[in-house]
Amino acid sequence: MGPAFALVVFTTVFNGxxxxxxxxxxxxxxxxDEAMNVFLQWRRDESTVTMQLEVQTRGMVAVGFSPNGxxxxxxxxxxxxxxxxxxxFHDYYAEAQEHPVYDGDxxxxxxxxxxxxxxxxxxxxxxxxxxxxxSNDRKIYNGTxxxxxxxxxxxxxxxxxxxxxxxxxRGSRSLHILYPRTEPALPDxxxxxxxxxxxxxxxxxxxxTYLCKGFKVPNLGGKRHLIRWEPVIQSGNEGVVHxxxxxxxxxxxxxxxxHDGAEYICYSNMPGEWYQCSITLLAWAIGGTVFxxxxxxxxxxxxxxxPTFLMMETHYDNPDLRNDIVDSSGLRLYLxxxxxxxxxxxxxxxxxxxxxxxxxxxxxSHTTVAHCxxxxxxxxxxxxxxxxxxxxxxxxxxHLAGRSVSVRHVRGANERQELFKDEFYDFNYQETxxxxxxxxxxxxxxxxxxxxxxxxxxxxxxxxGLATQNEMCIAWxxxxxxxxxxxxxxxxxxxxxxxxxxxxATVFSDTRADFIATAPxxxxxxxxxxxxxxxxxxDEIRAAFQQGETQAQRFEQCVDKNNxxxxxxxxxxxxxxxxxxxxxxxxxxxxxAVTAITVANVLLLAVGxxxxxxx
Numbered sequence: 001m002g003p004a005f006a007l008v009v010f011t012t013v014f015n016g017x018x019x020x021x022x023x024x025x026x027x028x029x030x031x032x033d034e035a036m037n038v039f040l041q042w043r044r045d046e047s048t049v050t051m052q053l054e055v056q057t058r059g060m061v062a063v064g065f066s067p068n069g070x071x072x073x074x075x076x077x078x079x080x081x082x083x084x085x086x087x088x089f090h091d092y093y094a095e096a097q098e099h100p101v102y103d104g105d106x107x108x109x110x111x112x113x114x115x116x117x118x119x120x121x122x123x124x125x126x127x128x129x130x131x132x133x134x135s136n137d138r139k140i141y142n143g144t145x146x147x148x149x150x151x152x153x154x155x156x157x158x159x160x161x162x163x164x165x166x167x168x169x170r171g172s173r174s175l176h177i178l179y180p181r182t183e184p185a186l187p188d189x190x191x192x193x194x195x196x197x198x199x200x201x202x203x204x205x206x207x208x209t210y211l212c213k214g215f216k217v218p219n220l221g222g223k224r225h226l227i228r229w230e231p232v233i234q235s236g237n238e239g240v241v242h243x244x245x246x247x248x249x250x251x252x253x254x255x256x257x258x259h260d261g262a263e264y265i266c267y268s269n270m271p272g273e274w275y276q277c278s279i280t281l282l283a284w285a286i287g288g289t290v291f292x293x294x295x296x297x298x299x300x301x302x303x304x305x306x307p308t309f310l311m312m313e314t315h316y317d318n319p320d321l322r323n324d325i326v327d328s329s330g331l332r333l334y335l336x337x338x339x340x341x342x343x344x345x346x347x348x349x350x351x352x353x354x355x356x357x358x359x360x361x362x363x364x365s366h367t368t369v370a371h372c373x374x375x376x377x378x379x380x381x382x383x384x385x386x387x388x389x390x391x392x393x394x395x396x397x398x399h400l401a402g403r404s405v406s407v408r409h410v411r412g413a414n415e416r417q418e419l420f421k422d423e424f425y426d427f428n429y430q431e432t433x434x435x436x437x438x439x440x441x442x443x444x445x446x447x448x449x450x451x452x453x454x455x456x457x458x459x460x461x462x463x464x465g466l467a468t469q470n471e472m473c474i475a476w477x478x479x480x481x482x483x484x485x486x487x488x489x490x491x492x493x494x495x496x497x498x499x500x501x502x503x504x505a506t507v508f509s510d511t512r513a514d515f516i517a518t519a520p521x522x523x524x525x526x527x528x529x530x531x532x533x534x535x536x537x538x539d540e541i542r543a544a545f546q547q548g549e550t551q552a553q554r555f556e557q558c559v560d561k562n563n564x565x566x567x568x569x570x571x572x573x574x575x576x577x578x579x580x581x582x583x584x585x586x587x588x589x590x591x592x593a594v595t596a597i598t599v600a601n602v603l604l605l606a607v608g609x610x611x612x613x614x615x
Contacts (some may be wrong), residue, residue, distance in 0.1 A: 003325070024050050024125070027180045032149045032173045040147070043129070044178050047587075049140060050112075052125040059154040060163050061122050064094075065138045067424070069096050069146040069172035075138040076148075079108045080155040081122055083559055087115035088159045089124060093136040102160045103136055122151075130178070132345035133588035137339065140177050144424030144429060148172045150538040153525050174287065174429035184292055187336045191224065193217075195246070196232060196330035200263070202240065202316045204323035208467040209316040210266035214272065216256035217301065217308050220335065225298025227341075228334035229282055230290035234327050236315050242315040242468075243397075243430070244283035248307035249277035250562050256309040266313055267466070276340045277311035279486045279561040280346050280476050283395050288431030294392060296493045297480055298340040317468055344392070345482030349407065350449050350474035351491040352557065355529060357464030358497060359401065359471060363455045368473045369549040371575040372447035372488035374410075379567040380485030381443055390438040393478040394420035399471045400427050401453040403463055408448040413579040414487065420475060432478070441479075446576070447488070449475055461532050490572055496552035497528035499536060500544035550575060 014298055016523050023147070026041040037056040040063065042049055055061045062078030071094040078100070079089030092100035115124040131139040151166035195215050203209050226557050233241055249419045254273035264270035281299065284291075293299070300306050318325060319496075351357050359366050381389065396405040407420040441447075451473035455462055462471050495506040495515040503517035517523035523531065535541065556572045559565055 060152040066146040114519040122444040131587040174426040193333045212266040213263040214259040216260035220302035223303040224335040245313040247277040285430035297342045315442030343482035359462040370449040378443045380483040389441040395432040396475040404452045415582040489557040490554040492552035496548035
């Protein structure tokens, strides 16, 4: 089998494609279905999005924006080209899994509609605002949007009615609508490296497999900058290969010549030296495509202090326990000898991957909070004499229970605009997301990562871990200038969970490497994880676990690429409170984005004015 690019069938990035009859040049496109019958192209402008939908039918077509990929709550644009050659397209909204409600008389939000059809396809182009202020309409979000689609072979019998599309001519697709994707020209001196698995038989004994494979970095002829990467997914395995994480290893460990091409089950039977490969170089996950660094930034490779050995972690998802999956997927890296101005580093923020993360069952909304303390960031900057960091992209990662993810930016008591936010996170659609412009982090700033989960369909605690049914809360931030600091993570100390589960006194046990209860008698010497299997979960216990995310003292990882502590002694006090959260712009009311302290000051001035007026 020859390899194929991941999701080439589904997603394309290109330049210069023009809308039919409009002169609009699109920046993004995606097939919305596996059969490649429904093709969407779009471009984002300051306050609008222009889209072109091309469907293999001469009948009705529809596209919409949904809260979760289903019809209820969706904003829908649907219609057809009549026998007279005229377009009949209207605005609808769905209240239930039934014929949507016509919304065109009071609120027609789609305009500049052009449509045509040929012998095989219907093509419609339209423009809509990103933010709509009608209660029946949905805005287009930064982050993941659930796009729904449908079509029928025939036209409706009346202008404002639609035909039921049937069970197969419909679907949904997660897309990042507001991030423009352009394909910069590659330099003439570009080199490529392919890091591929070779005919690996995915085990049928587990639904989740993490394969780690080692690669000796070839002689590049001197220092190079990594400027682009993309997945190479074997055809037919698009649903099996869930993600890659490429780790760099310490100098000379493992020995590149000895371990080149070796493969092991990650964190199970791999050699001890491979645990030195813990610093993330880059990551890709299902749904993602090619990623290009901006033209002023690159990741150093081939220099004296750069890694000579890389470890690629591949997450295979095999829920049906198939025994016939053989895979040769991997990554393709693009490098240039024309060095760029800024050297990029990758900072991992979030919580430790493991049982320190505990999510109660039956929770409709439980939020894990990871705090990257200001002292850690500041020390990392001071060690390389950096006066600021410029964050240019983010890759956030959770598992199946994840519903939303955000990376918040705090300066003193004031929150600034978030570094990353995805209110409709989709486990099956993850990619590195570029910032519209680099965000500056200053000494004294801190970072909070929050992941919100829904475990209402689970009866047991969900722990952090590698398996798909476990959870994660991690983000990789691409930034410059590069620091030695590689991980800035924290998580609650487990004494909090013990008190939540009935303990009245606790102590840290060095031999158990965890907190244990010392009272009452029935809990003595037990850890929280030993008590949890016997818990009858109540809303009160769930609320106590949630409070621990922000009110418990924390363990911290503030470490460099060799796991050396950069700052502190691995323990931290209760995280500081954000006194003035960020308030996003409200385009419907005309209020600009401000920090909450500005709102508070305005209110204080208003109150003061009223008091003076009455004195």
